[in-house]
Amino acid sequence: MHAYHLEALQSSVANGVMHRCPLLDVSYFDLTTAFMLDIMHDILEGVIPQLLSMLIRRAVREGRVTLDVLNSRLKETCKNVSDRPNLFSAKLLTPTGKITGSASQKWQLFL
Numbered sequence: 001m002h003a004y005h006l007e008a009l010q011s012s013v014a015n016g017v018m019h020r021c022p023l024l025d026v027s028y029f030d031l032t033t034a035f036m037l038d039i040m041h042d043i044l045e046g047v048i049p050q051l052l053s054m055l056i057r058r059a060v061r062e063g064r065v066t067l068d069v070l071n072s073r074l075k076e077t078c079k080n081v082s083d084r085p086n087l088f089s090a091k092l093l094t095p096t097g098k099i100t101g102s103a104s105q106k107w108q109l110f111l
Contacts (some may be wrong), residue, residue: 085109
């Protein structure tokens, strides 16, 4: 199907295909089986919560802040936010603790 769309590209009736993918020139790459990147999930459900978890754990460990203070400020800051982030639990302070919530909740937390 992709080959058909590439051929159609030559006649400028490509049905959504804008141009030939340069990755097609890589011998081991197959566009029809490759997974596309998903920035929203990679950043909002990967990098950002992991980074915030590490920062919070360190700040609490060094006595700079407590979870109660963070949760209190989070409640106040996000009281009128529809995708209000989840409050932090003590489990977050464990090495495997994670920030929970949807991508939009984690975005609000980051903001």
